Amino acid sequence: MTATSEAPLLSVQDLVVEYPSQRFRGKSFRALTDINISIGRGETLGLVGESGSGKTTLGRAVLGLAPVTAGKIMLEGKDIGHATRKERRALSRDLQVVFQDPYTSLNPALEIGDILSEPLSVQGMEPAAARKRVKELLDQVNLPADAIHRLPREFSGGQRQRVAIARALALSPKLIVCDEPVSALDLTTQARVLDLFLQIQKDTGVSYLFVSHDLDVVRHISHRVAVMYHGEIVEQGPADVVTRTPEHPYTQRLLLASPVPDPDRQEQRRADRHRLLETHRQQHEQAGALAS
Structure with a gap:
């Protein structure tokens, strides 16, 4: 895969994330230390590591769900690391997320049409325009038109993840944080959903921060890969290099564990x-x- 060479869409600079202790005068827990990554327009950065490595925390920090203790998170040159709730609401046009479990991230009481039109209504889109956009989204993720009147429980896991992807695409964002979006799916469904991510990127130019524990998955979808271990990035570079001939012992262990x-x-x-x-x-x- 090839990536663009213009100024990065997202730039994370010397990021530190610490959580205060729950005990009186207890020592705070440092989850991330001096993280530096960038993502270009139309590019995918695969963020890989075992459970507890800090990869999900980094994704949450970009989304404003984890505290930024030090450093900067820049989106199109603007520091969003300490954005207010109002600013975060405005950022939803450019920054979206797809979570690991599509069922828990979809309101089980709402029909798919209502789930997909909700972010459009919040941004002030007229009902007729929202209905048209919902139909476009269902087509974009290869779901039938009658899905608009069905509930999440009526779909398979792979189909629900397609709904979650459609919701993330609703406002035509520039960057989507994908937090283990295929890890709960079987291998055949994983391949189909990954191909969908690739096709959407080709069609729209959206960028991905793709969080995964699986080197094979990030190799398939990423332009570049960053490897996290104990809250630090220990290796990063082109996807083919990092996932096939890694230099750091930890990345080598991940490869051998696949x-x-x-x-x-x-x-x-x-x-x-x-x-x-x-x-x-x-x-x-x-x-x-x-x-x-």
């Missing part, structure tokens, strides 16, 4: 990963001994 269909190759991967973990443990022990 399942492959060949049993012999899978067994070899397990052995290689075990050897890499043992080497990393020994290096850590040696560093600790030297420090003491």
Whole structure:
């Protein structure tokens, strides 16, 4: 995949996120340390790491759902890291999100037409124009026209995720934060939804911050990849390079942990990963001994 070379749409600079302790005089928890990433127009940055690495926190910080302790989050040159609620409402035109579980993010009591028209109505669109836009959105995500009168529970997981994607597209945003949007789907449905993301990007020029724990997924959809470990970015670069020939030991472990269909190759991967973990443990022990 190729990306644009103009000024970045999103730029995160030296970002720090800390959560205050719940205990009196307790030490705050630092979730992110000195994060620096950028996303160009029409580009996808894959953000990958294991559970607890901080990748979801970074996505939440961009969305204004996590506290910015230090650093900047710039969208089109404007710092949005400390935006007010009113400013966030205005930002919804340019910045949207697709969550992991489409069912919990969709109001089960509303028909799909009402779910999709809600953000349009909030922005002041007339009902007739909103109905036309909803039909366009359903067509864009390959859902039938009669979906407009159906409830979320009447759809499969993959179809519900298409509804969630349509809602995110409703206001024609410039950037969508995708938080593990295919991890709850089976492999066949994953492939279809990923292809939908790619087609939408091709048609609209939207940018994605694509959060995932799966290197194979981010390889398929990303222009560039950033790897997170313990709240820091340990490696980033072109998707093909980072996901096939990574340099950092942590990224190498992630690659070796990815399942492959060949049993012999899978067994070899397990052995290689075990050897890499043992080497990393020994290096850590040696560093600790030297420090003491």
